[in-house]
Amino acid sequence: MSMNEVIAVLAAIFVAPIIGGIVAGIDRKVTARLQGRYGPPLLQPFYDVFKLFGKEKMIVNYWQIICAYMYLAADVLTVVLLALQSDLLLIFFVLAVGGVFLVIGALAAESPYSQIGAQRELIQMLTYEPLLILVFVGIYLETGSFKISDIIANYHEPLLLSLPLLFVVLGYALVIKLKKSPFDIATSHHAHQEIVKGVLTEYSGPYLAIIEISHWYETVFILGLCALFWHTNFIWMAVLLVVTYFGEVLVDNICARLTWRWMLPHAWTGGLIMSFANYFWIYEKIK
Amino acid sequence: MKSFINKSRVKSPWLIHFDCGSCNGCDIEVLACLTPVYDIERFGILNVGNPKHADILVVTGTVNHRNKKALRNVYDQMPEPKVVVAVGACGTTGGIFREAYNVVGGVDKIIPVDAYVSGCAAKPESIIDGVIIALGKLAEKGKKVDQGIFERLENTQNFIKNR
Numbered sequence: 448m449s450m451n452e453v454i455a456v457l458a459a460i461f462v463a464p465i466i467g468g469i470v471a472g473i474d475r476k477v478t479a480r481l482q483g484r485y486g487p488p489l490l491q492p493f494y495d496v497f498k499l500f501g502k503e504k505m506i507v508n509y510w511q512i513i514c515a516y517m518y519l520a521a522d523v524l525t526v527v528l529l530a531l532q533s534d535l536l537l538i539f540f541v542l543a544v545g546g547v548f549l550v551i552g553a554l555a556a557e558s559p560y561s562q563i564g565a566q567r568e569l570i571q572m573l574t575y576e577p578l579l580i581l582v583f584v585g586i587y588l589e590t591g592s593f594k595i596s597d598i599i600a601n602y603h604e605p606l607l608l609s610l611p612l613l614f615v616v617l618g619y620a621l622v623i624k625l626k627k628s629p630f631d632i633a634t635s636h637h638a639h640q641e642i643v644k645g646v647l648t649e650y651s652g653p654y655l656a657i658i659e660i661s662h663w664y665e666t667v668f669i670l671g672l673c674a675l676f677w678h679t680n681f682i683w684m685a686v687l688l689v690v691t692y693f694g695e696v697l698v699d700n701i702c703a704r705l706t707w708r709w710m711l712p713h714a715w716t717g718g719l720i721m722s723f724a725n726y727f728w729i730y731e732k733i734k
Numbered sequence: 735m736k737s738f739i740n741k742s743r744v745k746s747p748w749l750i751h752f753d754c755g756s757c758n759g760c761d762i763e764v765l766a767c768l769t770p771v772y773d774i775e776r777f778g779i780l781n782v783g784n785p786k787h788a789d790i791l792v793v794t795g796t797v798n799h800r801n802k803k804a805l806r807n808v809y810d811q812m813p814e815p816k817v818v819v820a821v822g823a824c825g826t827t828g829g830i831f832r833e834a835y836n837v838v839g840g841v842d843k844i845i846p847v848d849a850y851v852s853g854c855a856a857k858p859e860s861i862i863d864g865v866i867i868a869l870g871k872l873a874e875k876g877k878k879v880d881q882g883i884f885e886r887l888e889n890t891q892n893f894i895k896n897r
């Protein structure tokens with residue numbers, strides 16, 4: 448391991464949650480402003496998490512503890528792999544493992560609310576994972592590699608220009624992954640939308656805090672993935688990230704939530720059509 | 735670290751609203767606190783639907799023999815530290831339903847209450863006030879969580895003794 452890699456790993460582990468927490472704070476502030484409210488302070492997510500760490504440990508069974516920690520570990524690992532510019536497919540599988548552990552933890556409790564939440568979370572995973580794979584395949588077709596380091600080294604124009612439709616598909620998948628409205632089916636950040644609290648019903652106190660921190664890592668991972676679409680210029684990358692995230696918050700606020708019966712077919716047909724249109728475009732260009 | 739956690743407790747209270755046989759007058763006022771006019775999220779207060787995530791239990795309405803078990807159950811599911819706010823004339827004393835055959839009385843007949851909000855229906859402003867008073871108690875209780883179980887239950891013991 449070179450010095451740079453060590454620094455990248457440390458940054459991924461220690462800086463990523465701070466960025467993720469601040470992004471979550473901005474998210475809540477912007478959401479409040481869009482709803483005509485003043486909104487909580489910027490550091491509110493940190494207060495929430497530290498408060499949760501200070502609460503009594505209340506568990507239903509020991510599986511929940513393992514699952515919460517595994518979920519955190521998987522999410523940290525995705526961010527670390529991203530920082531090490533590793534293989535996109537490997538990152539994808541680690542991400543999937545993390546998601547599965549969240550579901551297992553919810554299924555381990557007998558509460559019907561968390562069971563329903565877990566089933567819905569599985570359906571959400573079923574929806575966004577093929578879309579993510581389609582996006583990664585598109586990146587491969589365009590650049591000839593799944594490895595992020597190769598892409599950055601050998602490909603010298605923004606991916607967004609050749610994969611605009613796939614970026615839309617990625618945005619679609621990420622709304623589902625971040626559980627924002629209209630796809631906040633498994634659990635919701637807003638009060639009183641989900642049956643009790645969906646997958647998160649049975650996690651409480653410090654374990655909920657761990658899951659919250661994993662969400663911050665996830666946010667950073669997702670922003671990193673979007674950044675890959677404009678890796679050539681730092682300023683445009685930042686603009687792209689801000690626009691994408693603001694778009695997601697906007698969609699979150701103007702949409703009512705939908706059922707999974709709507710989500711699954713529409714996400715798949717829309718995603719497939721756009722991906723294949725984009726593949727066709729790449730194919731024509733290469734030819 | 736500990737002091738930051740204690741500060742966070744006051745800055746991020748999540749409340750659960752339990753309707754214990756209210757006439758819905760007080761419920762609507764509690765929900766009004768969430769609207770842009772009052773916006774309790776300014777104080778970091780979130781309205782959660784899950785007792786396992788909540789710090790503050792806001793109870794509206796009288797307790798009757800049917801729902802006292804439910805109230806007890808919701809209270810027991812909340813992890814420490816936790817506080818209870820009784821809202822409205824009904825929540826504090828039983829209100830106009832006090833003499834009814836099925837009514838037990840105020841919330842404090844069943845669980846320990848930390849702050850009382852008067853009014854029929856209670857104004858959103860006074861509900862927010864009551865929650866803020868409860869937050870002071872939450873900070874005190876927070877310090878106790880780190881102590882042993884007997885110190886923690888001191889309040890409850892006193893309450894039972896004085897009843």
Ligand code: SF4
Pocket residue numbers: 755756757758759760761794795796821822823824825829830853854855856
């Ligand atoms: S205090 Fe008044 S408004 Fe509130 S629940 Fe009782 S009767 Fe209804």
